[in-house]
Amino acid sequence: MTTRAGAAPLPGPSRPRQRPPLVRTVVLGLSRTRPVRHLVTRTGLFRPVVNRFIAGETPNDAVTAVADLHARGLLATVDLLGEATVSDVLARQAALGYHTILEALSRRGLHSHVSVKLSQLGLDLSLDTAETWLREIVAHAQTTPTFVRVDMEDSGRLVATQRVFDSVWDTGARNLGIALQAYFYRTPDDARRFAARGVSIRLCKGAYAEPQDLAYARKRDVDDAFVRLMDELLGSESHLAIATHDERLIDQAKAIAAARNVAIDRYEFQMLYGIRRDLQELLVRQGYRVRVYVPFGAQWYPYFMRRLAERPANVLFLARHLIRRSPRPKDG
Numbered sequence: 001m002t003t004r005a006g007a008a009p010l011p012g013p014s015r016p017r018q019r020p021p022l023v024r025t026v027v028l029g030l031s032r033t034r035p036v037r038h039l040v041t042r043t044g045l046f047r048p049v050v051n052r053f054i055a056g057e058t059p060n061d062a063v064t065a066v067a068d069l070h071a072r073g074l075l076a077t078v079d080l081l082g083e084a085t086v087s088d089v090l091a092r093q094a095a096l097g098y099h100t101i102l103e104a105l106s107r108r109g110l111h112s113h114v115s116v117k118l119s120q121l122g123l124d125l126s127l128d129t130a131e132t133w134l135r136e137i138v139a140h141a142q143t144t145p146t147f148v149r150v151d152m153e154d155s156g157r158l159v160a161t162q163r164v165f166d167s168v169w170d171t172g173a174r175n176l177g178i179a180l181q182a183y184f185y186r187t188p189d190d191a192r193r194f195a196a197r198g199v200s201i202r203l204c205k206g207a208y209a210e211p212q213d214l215a216y217a218r219k220r221d222v223d224d225a226f227v228r229l230m231d232e233l234l235g236s237e238s239h240l241a242i243a244t245h246d247e248r249l250i251d252q253a254k255a256i257a258a259a260r261n262v263a264i265d266r267y268e269f270q271m272l273y274g275i276r277r278d279l280q281e282l283l284v285r286q287g288y289r290v291r292v293y294v295p296f297g298a299q300w301y302p303y304f305m306r307r308l309a310e311r312p313a314n315v316l317f318l319a320r321h322l323i324r325r326s327p328r329p330k331d332g
Helices: 022-031 034-042 044-053 059-071 088-107 127-142 155-169 187-196 219-234 247-259 277-285 301-310 312-325
Strands: 075-080 113-116 148-150 176-181 200-204 240-243 267-272 290-296
Touching (some): 044 301, 059 075, 075 088, 088 113, 088 127, 113 127, 127 155, 176 187, 187 200, 187 219, 219 240, 219 247, 247 267, 247 277, 267 277
Parallel strands (some): 075 113, 148 176, 200 240
């Protein structure tokens, strides 16, 4: 293993300029400003909306959310929020947090996956640091048994993330899968490489603001790429987690799986905590496996703002809440 994270931008083919969605651009831009961060995190005004998308700040909050999902026939994957760790001490602290949640789930007899971001485990410090903690988490999870999903982050960490994943996978760890983002031009090649090795893949659209020479920006183009990847992966031997709330894409997934006679245990739908609960439960009633991504922890702000940015409906939900909370002018 190299000891440097190597976060150089990824090479990509030349593409025509695209206009990214305005809502995403505005929200992600605002999220990086100190006044907005202070307003969202330090006042109670946003707390009811935050609670819709975040299970809580403690392992007990996460376990309670998982138990509630199980009672409604839904599966879960737990994510301890945090990223871009800046010290070995904080990387170790994050790893210990995952050991704690694995033990808490085991004590309650709950069979949940866990999802990890390697930058939280020290990827920006060195690949070796992230690999060490990921190996420990995966080894602990094997005793539970629990499946570990490595989440994908921004393009600057993509290559490093895949290198660490490959190193741990090559040790024989098979309770390990990876997430891939459809909006990157390189993802079809990545998907084929992982599928050929039997790696479980979580296919999502992508939630980071990326350069246009690396990723599609227009929703239509991202959706088309998502469908092409979904079609190819459902024809492979890899287990596929289809991460979307878009009913049109879900209907296409159902049609592809039916046409290919894909067994129901070879794929599942994945959605985010607090988003489209009606659709989650509808799919369960129809006999599909649905897994809900359950985020928890004190470092929730970046995740929360990405959720707002990626779906205009989330911004509208926030706006309606703020309007209801606003004081009404007095008569006279």
